[in-house]
Amino acid sequence: MPSSRLTPPPAPRPYPPDRLDDVARGAAPWRDVLGAFWVPFAGEVRALRGLRTSRVVDVLDATMGVHFFGDDQAGGAGCRV
Numbered sequence: 001m002p003s004s005r006l007t008p009p010p011a012p013r014p015y016p017p018d019r020l021d022d023v024a025r026g027a028a029p030w031r032d033v034l035g036a037f038w039v040p041f042a043g044e045v046r047a048l049r050g051l052r053t054s055r056v057v058d059v060l061d062a063t064m065g066v067h068f069f070g071d072d073q074a075g076g077a078g079c080r081v
Contacts (some may be wrong), residue, residue: 011064019036 019028023030023033040076
């Protein structure tokens with residue numbers, strides 16, 4: 001059973017854009033550069049395969065809801081978008 005406490009996922013790891021510039025200049029092999037990105041990325045995608053859409057909605061609501069609907073505890077009502 002999933003935890004009742006909702007926490008957002010960790011921030012994605014930044015990928016250094018200059019590595020693509022290195023490929024463009026011929027200073028780095030494209031297969032190595034793309035492999036360094038793709039292998040961890042594909043693993044993260046595989047790890048999320050079983051994630052239910054309702055869980056995504058719950059996390060988005062918990063982290064972003066106040067931006068759209070105001071703070072319920074402060075008497076906010078209705079959508080502010």
